[in-house]
Amino acid sequence: MGAGARTLAHRSPIVSIRKVALAMAGALLLAALLFPICWMLAASLMPESRLFESRPLLPTAVTFEHYRALFDERDFLVPIRNSLLVSGLTTLVAVPVAALCAYALARLRMRGKGLVLACVLAISMFPQISIVPPLYLILRELRLLNTYPGLVLPYLTFSMPLGVWLLTGFFRQLPKDLEEAAMLDGATRMRALRDVVLPLAAPGIASTAILTFLYCWNEFLFALSFTLGPDRYTVPVAITLFRGRYQVPWGQVLAATVVATIPVALLVLACQRRIVAGLTVGATKG
Amino acid sequence: MNHRTASIERAETRFAWLLVAPALAVILLVSLVPIAVTGWDALHVHDLRLPWLGRPFIGVGNFVEAVNDPRFRAALLHTGAFALISVPLELVLGLGLAVMLHSATRGRAFVRVSALLPWAIPTVVAALLWRFMFDAQTGILAASFRTLGVVGPAFDWFVHPLAAWLPIIAADVWKTTPFVAILLLAGLQTIDPVLGEAAQIDGAGPVRRFFTITLPMLTPALVVAAAFRMLDALRLFDLVYVVTGGGPGSATEPVSLYAFITLMQRLRFGYGAALSMTVFLLTFAFALVWVRVLGRSLTGARS
Amino acid sequence: MAAIALNELAKTFPNGHVAIRHLDLRIDDGEFLVLVGPSGCGKSTLLRLIAGLETPTAGRIVIGDVDVTAHSPQRRDLAMVFQSYALYPHMSVRDNLGYGLKVRRTDRAVAAQLVADVAAALDIQALLDRRPAQLSGGQRQRVALGRAIVRQPKAFLLDEPLSNLDPALRAQARAELRRLHRTLGTTVVYVTHDQEEAMTLGGRVAVMRDGAIEQVAPPLDVYARPVNMFVAKFIGAPSMNFVPATLVGIEAPSGALAGIRPHDVTLGAAGQMHATVELVEPRGHDSLLHLRLDSPGAESVLAVIAGAAPPAGAHVFLTLPADRRHLFDGRTGARIA
Numbered sequence: 002m003g004a005g006a007r008t009l010a011h012r013s014p015i016v017s018i019r020k021v022a023l024a025m026a027g028a029l030l031l032a033a034l035l036f037p038i039c040w041m042l043a044a045s046l047m048p049e050s051r052l053f054e055s056r057p058l059l060p061t062a063v064t065f066e067h068y069r070a071l072f073d074e075r076d077f078l079v080p081i082r083n084s085l086l087v088s089g090l091t092t093l094v095a096v097p098v099a100a101l102c103a104y105a106l107a108r109l110r111m112r113g114k115g116l117v118l119a120c121v122l123a124i125s126m127f128p129q130i131s132i133v134p135p136l137y138l139i140l141r142e143l144r145l146l147n148t149y150p151g152l153v154l155p156y157l158t159f160s161m162p163l164g165v166w167l168l169t170g171f172f173r174q175l176p177k178d179l180e181e182a183a184m185l186d187g188a189t190r191m192r193a194l195r196d197v198v199l200p201l202a203a204p205g206i207a208s209t210a211i212l213t214f215l216y217c218w219n220e221f222l223f224a225l226s227f228t229l230g231p232d233r234y235t236v237p238v239a240i241t242l243f244r245g246r247y248q249v250p251w252g253q254v255l256a257a258t259v260v261a262t263i264p265v266a267l268l269v270l271a272c273q274r275r276i277v278a279g280l281t282v283g284a285t286k287g
Numbered sequence: 288m289n290h291r292t293a294s295i296e297r298a299e300t301r302f303a304w305l306l307v308a309p310a311l312a313v314i315l316l317v318s319l320v321p322i323a324v325t326g327w328d329a330l331h332v333h334d335l336r337l338p339w340l341g342r343p344f345i346g347v348g349n350f351v352e353a354v355n356d357p358r359f360r361a362a363l364l365h366t367g368a369f370a371l372i373s374v375p376l377e378l379v380l381g382l383g384l385a386v387m388l389h390s391a392t393r394g395r396a397f398v399r400v401s402a403l404l405p406w407a408i409p410t411v412v413a414a415l416l417w418r419f420m421f422d423a424q425t426g427i428l429a430a431s432f433r434t435l436g437v438v439g440p441a442f443d444w445f446v447h448p449l450a451a452w453l454p455i456i457a458a459d460v461w462k463t464t465p466f467v468a469i470l471l472l473a474g475l476q477t478i479d480p481v482l483g484e485a486a487q488i489d490g491a492g493p494v495r496r497f498f499t500i501t502l503p504m505l506t507p508a509l510v511v512a513a514a515f516r517m518l519d520a521l522r523l524f525d526l527v528y529v530v531t532g533g534g535p536g537s538a539t540e541p542v543s544l545y546a547f548i549t550l551m552q553r554l555r556f557g558y559g560a561a562l563s564m565t566v567f568l569l570t571f572a573f574a575l576v577w578v579r580v581l582g583r584s585l586t587g588a589r590s
Numbered sequence: 591m592a593a594i595a596l597n598e599l600a601k602t603f604p605n606g607h608v609a610i611r612h613l614d615l616r617i618d619d620g621e622f623l624v625l626v627g628p629s630g631c632g633k634s635t636l637l638r639l640i641a642g643l644e645t646p647t648a649g650r651i652v653i654g655d656v657d658v659t660a661h662s663p664q665r666r667d668l669a670m671v672f673q674s675y676a677l678y679p680h681m682s683v684r685d686n687l688g689y690g691l692k693v694r695r696t697d698r699a700v701a702a703q704l705v706a707d708v709a710a711a712l713d714i715q716a717l718l719d720r721r722p723a724q725l726s727g728g729q730r731q732r733v734a735l736g737r738a739i740v741r742q743p744k745a746f747l748l749d750e751p752l753s754n755l756d757p758a759l760r761a762q763a764r765a766e767l768r769r770l771h772r773t774l775g776t777t778v779v780y781v782t783h784d785q786e787e788a789m790t791l792g793g794r795v796a797v798m799r800d801g802a803i804e805q806v807a808p809p810l811d812v813y814a815r816p817v818n819m820f821v822a823k824f825i826g827a828p829s830m831n832f833v834p835a836t837l838v839g840i841e842a843p844s845g846a847l848a849g850i851r852p853h854d855v856t857l858g859a860a861g862q863m864h865a866t867v868e869l870v871e872p873r874g875h876d877s878l879l880h881l882r883l884d885s886p887g888a889e890s891v892l893a894v895i896a897g898a899a900p901p902a903g904a905h906v907f908l909t910l911p912a913d914r915r916h917l918f919d920g921r922t923g924a925r926i927a
Binding site: 027031033104105109112120123127128134136162165237240251254258265266270277 | 296299300302303304306307309310311313314317318319320321322324325328380383384387390396398399400401402403404405407408409410411412413415416417419420422425427461464465466469470472473493518521522524525528529543546547550551556559560563564566567570571574
Binding site for chain 1: 641642643662663664666668669670672674676678679680689690693694737741
């Protein structure tokens with residue numbers, strides 16, 4: 002007893018040192034994660050000339066010039082509208098279709114289930130670049146280049162497998178006996194799906210929708226390849242194609258990145274639990 | 288007897304296929320057809336700038352050219368080296384962040400949001416950000432390195448073939464460490480705290496507990512995280528396109544970018560298709576190997 | 591209300607596991623039948639087969655006069671209470687109770703009345719607007735029962751409905767179940783692994799092992815005349831002792847074993863067997879004695895003695911009343927007498 006108390010008493014200062022060290026390391030990591038974003042925000046508010054000074058650390062003057070130019074001269078609302086439409090449309094199409102498929106894969110008896118999942122997985126492993134040329138030619142034939150459907154269709158190549166993958170995981174997590182109880186109560190599979198399964202799967206469906214939207218919003222290669230003009234550029238493409246007359250207009254570029262980040266940040270702030278739930282269900286399925 | 292019950296099962300199977308059909312149809316149409324076309328193209332000559340050549344079948348001719356193409360070999364080297372450097376970095380840092388998130392009692396939401404933001408930001412935005420920070424004239428990190436004397440006063444990160452990799456790797460690690468952290472955090476949360484307590488009673492200190500209990504039990508999550516990251520690293524494109532454009536020259540060019548240039552700028556669809564197929568085959572092979580490793584590690588962890 | 595008949599039922603799962611082998615059972619209309627057995631014996635699978643949640647590999651299931659083998663669960667008009675209760679978490683108790691009626695398009699006024707009646711019968715009116723998450727275990731169990739009762743099905747299927755309750759609540763819930771059965775008179779098929787529950791609840795008890803029914807009879811018959819050693823050992827606690835029949839002085843074929851229930855043993859100054867007391871466990875009302883026989887095999891025997899018990903180390907004589915003997919074939923385990 003006495004020896005234990007003595008070691009405990011000796012332990013306390015060492016334990017707190019360790020805790021402080023851990024906390025500091027953690028704080029450093031967090032700072033490293035957040036600093037670039039804070040810097041991005043700060044730099045976007047600095048006048049152009051200040052950016053080229055050798056130690057532009059603290060903003061002396063705050064200016065909204067870049068933001069004004071962004072919307073007045075570069076009409077940045079157009080890419081934002083395009084991104085919102087394309088991401089939203091893709092999510093609206095992909096998630097319900099994937100949900101039905103995922104429910105069947107998670108719950109119903111069918112042969113070839115493993116094959117379907119394996120196919121979905123294998124197809125999603127294809128490098129995006131490899132399907133750009135054929136898709137380009139197909140879209141051109143269908144006169145869908147530089148249109149909204151012309152982006153939604155290619156976006157389905159990754160959003161469908163993603164949705165099926167995530168939602169199968171979510172459906173599997175639901176307890177089976179609830180559907181069985183509903184069936185004994187007289188509900189058909191469809192009815193049980195509507196009355197019992199979907200309400201309970203709503204958080205998982207929300208997670209999937211949010212992740213799908215995020216992936217679409219961030220997508221670059223397809224948007225670069227299948228849009229032809231500024232009227233259909235999405236946000237990532239528009240920002241990348243900013244050109245100044247003599248040099249990269251960093252001020253406006255940064256303002257654009259801030260604007261591009263705001264919806265994402267809002268989504269993360271509002272739905273961080275849902276996002277984490279989505280990421281981990283996809284991962285622990287392994 | 289059996290045929291009666293078989294009809295219930297058949298009805299269920301029919302219903303199942305009904306639900307699966309729309310998703311499968313979309314995936315097949317939108318993905319499988321282009322993939323098949325690419326596979327077809329890889330076996331032919333298809334050069335949009337030389338239409339008079341037609342589209343003759345050349346079997347593995349494109350693949351042979353790829354194997355002998357020094358630029359392709361360099362691209363493979365770049366991609367492989369990038370993956371081997373950034374993925375372990377992300378795993379280690381992600382583990383640290385995960386441990387921190389796991390033991391944080393207050394401010395968990397704040398930490399989670401801070402961790403998620405870099406991951407949620409569009410890749411091109413992150414790329415532009417890091418491009419900006421390393422820019423010779425305006426970059427704060429470039430300026431800091433100059434002040435610290437690590438590099439000379441006229442040093443331009445993007446002109447030096449090896450140095451240009453640093454912004455790329457930094458951007459990738461910055462962006463995906465949170466993703467890895469969240470995967471590992473989920474794994475940490477499934478470890479029964481009773482095990483740690485038992486070890487504590489047995490006299491094991493925190494470091495020993497971490498290495499003998501936490502890490503082994505975390506192996507499945509680590510393997511999954513490593514697999515996801517490896518697959519993504521092999522498909523590196525957005526970051527390099529924006530940060531360096533593959534330059535200087537083609538010093539930082541990964542395979543996806545070379546395939547992109549071949550396809551969309553040189554318009555050599557046949558050869559480009561072969562390049563993409565090669566990338567896919569390598570990715571697929573890697574995934575197969577990994578699944579085997581994953582299977583063994585999972586059964587090992589259970590015992 | 592209906593009788594249930596199972597003919598030559600068998601179920602083998604796709605992974606090769608044989609869950610039910612050649613089973614015949616007839617459950618009478620209005621009967622309370624308990625399926626009891628160790629885990630893995632197939633009792634839950636049998637219940638799910640009756641419900642239609644699993645399809646048999648062979649055999650027929652007849653409810654009333656209708657062969658329902660090919661019927662989906664929806665069409666069988668049965669009600670099941672799951673071990674986890676399976677209450678719909680996103681619906682109120684009222685909606686939970688009324689869901690089956692809603693699906694069958696029962697007239698709304700009629701349904702509301704039925705729900706109210708059942709809630710009153712089970713004393714859960716105060717809970718009608720709450721969600722399952724806000725209820726205690728005992729309350730959830732009653733709602734689960736109510737959901738089954740309100741549909742007035744042909745039979746109730748209960749899958750270990752008391753196993754999630756505190757032991758204190760269990761006795762009360764058992765009494766309520768018996769009362770309900772008396773009132774409603776509906777056929778009940780009840781699954782449990784607890785042999786005491788089986789004995790107190792069942793009109794008849796079906797003891798199962800490895801996918802087959804070893805014995806089906808009223809509880810006292812199963813207790814007094816178990817058909818083989820497995821049933822003898824499974825029913826009754828502490829479980830029956832088995833000693834070579836010769837030790838008890840019974841004329842029997844060689845290798846036969848005599849079964850002695852701990853409660854049937856009497857101690858005295860003289861008797862058939864001589865033993866030493868190894869351990870005494872006082873249980874208040876009685877004592878559990880661990881005895882070691884003074885025999886070539888030195889078998890250990892459990893005895894339950896009312897009142898004061900001899901101390902450890904004492905030498906005692908055991909007597910077995912003639913009318914409490916069970917004789918079993920040592921090789922097959924089947925009952926001889």
